[in-house]
Amino acid sequence: MELKIVIFAIKDVEILAVTKTPYGFMPDGKEVFSFNIKNSIISVDILTLGATLDKLLVKDINGVYRDVVLGFDDLSSRLQFSDYHGVTVGRYCNRIKDGRFKLNSKEYTLPKNENGITCLHGNDEYSNAIWECESYDDKSITFTYFSPDMTNGFPANLNNRVIYSITDDGNFIIDFLCIPDAETVINLTNHAYFNLNGIASGTVLNHDFIMNAAYFTPIDQNSIPTGKIASVKGTPFSFIEGKKLGEDIDGDDIQIKNGSGYDHNFCINDYDGTLRTAAVIKGDKSCIKLTIKTTLPGFQLYSGNFLSGAIGKSNYPLDKRTGFCFETQFYPNSPNNPCFPSSVFTPENPYKSTTVFSFSTN
Numbered sequence: 303m304e305l306k307i308v309i310f311a312i313k314d315v316e317i318l319a320v321t322k323t324p325y326g327f328m329p330d331g332k333e334v335f336s337f338n339i340k341n342s343i344i345s346v347d348i349l350t351l352g353a354t355l356d357k358l359l360v361k362d363i364n365g366v367y368r369d370v371v372l373g374f375d376d377l378s379s380r381l382q383f384s385d386y387h388g389v390t391v392g393r394y395c396n397r398i399k400d401g402r403f404k405l406n407s408k409e410y411t412l413p414k415n416e417n418g419i420t421c422l423h424g425n426d427e428y429s430n431a432i433w434e435c436e437s438y439d440d441k442s443i444t445f446t447y448f449s450p451d452m453t454n455g456f457p458a459n460l461n462n463r464v465i466y467s468i469t470d471d472g473n474f475i476i477d478f479l480c481i482p483d484a485e486t487v488i489n490l491t492n493h494a495y496f497n498l499n500g501i502a503s504g505t506v507l508n509h510d511f512i513m514n515a516a517y518f519t520p521i522d523q524n525s526i527p528t529g530k531i532a533s534v535k536g537t538p539f540s541f542i543e544g545k546k547l548g549e550d551i552d553g554d555d556i557q558i559k560n561g562s563g564y565d566h567n568f569c570i571n572d573y574d575g576t577l578r579t580a581a582v583i584k585g586d587k588s589c590i591k592l593t594i595k596t597t598l599p600g601f602q603l604y605s606g607n608f609l610s611g612a613i614g615k616s617n618y619p620l621d622k623r624t625g626f627c628f629e630t631q632f633y634p635n636s637p638n639n640p641c642f643p644s645s646v647f648t649p650e651n652p653y654k655s656t657t658v659f660s661f662s663t664n
């Protein structure tokens with residue numbers, strides 16, 4: 303495959319580069335590209351399809367690079383097997399109950415793409431879109447996507463921008479900016495499946511998790527939040543003191559059963575729209591530590607319960623719980639829950655969020 307060098311820059315003694323590589327063609331003939339940005343400690347590949355985080359290489363305790371996101375070696379496997387691996391999800395990530403919501407007394411009807419019951423991940427619009435690369439340099443890449451009014455039943459034209467950046471101290475940063483031309487609901491996230499031990503290294507059940515969340519939103523059997531905000535104290539959902547992801551994952555708990563493991567929204571303590579620590583997670587084999595900070599009120603901890611053996615990178619099966627998703631977000635089904643932080647935005651007050659993934663081995 304031809305490698306097209308787009309830019310080279312020399313900074314100190316490191317050679318930094320941005321590359322753009324043809325990645326394949328969609329069934330309708332549209333071409334997909336992969337962009338890479340890297341510095342001496344982090345290397346990130348992003349696809350124009352879904353503005354997808356395809357690879358994220360960081361050094362382990364021995365200085366060896368490990369790819370810490372699950373995915374695929376080529377486009378055809380991705381198209382065949384992906385369960386939102388690394389994609390940008392929008393316009394409304396996670397679930398909206400019964401595929402409907404009201405805004406200013408007007409009801410909007412959405413596709414019920416999950417078993418005919420709920421609207422999941424905005425009916426895959428953003429994850430299946432080919433995003434435009436608007437600009438890039440050796441530290442960041444910006445992608446845009448325009449979603450027309452009433453796409454999948456959501457009101458307002460929406461201009462979306464995602465900026466992926468890396469820093470010399472091991473940060474990978476995702477900034478979203480979505481400007482509607484009328485009032486609407488917006489909720490974007492990235493759906494990477496992380497395995498901090500690297501791809502092809504078993505389950506994530508022995509990863510150490512500390513989470514800055516004293517409350518979570520319990521779900522019903524269709525994984526819709528019941529509307530309650532419940533304390534994690536004394537439940538399998540308490541990671542405040544720190545524990546292995548797998549410690550209580552198969553416990554006899556109705557919420558664990560409803561999610562088939564962890565598949566719940568957690569409420570970040572003292573949310574105020576500024577960057578707050580959501581979690582510190584460590585891979586037991588690599589000692590790679592990931593600290594996640596976000597300006598958003600919540601995150602979906604999804605423990606990869608429904609991964610079922612599709613063939614992923616290096617022909618390694620993407621089995622149950624070989625990755626976890628940490629989807630920073632507004633709470634699922636917020637448009638139908640006035641008590642949740644509002645996910646309604648306007649041209650004057652557009653949607654903005656920042657999530658910082660910091661990698662280290664200390």
Ligand code: BGC
Nearest residue numbers: 385386396565602604608629
């Ligand atoms: C949902 C899971 C779902 C997964 C892949 C997560 O955001 O919460 O229930 O299986 O996405 O679709």
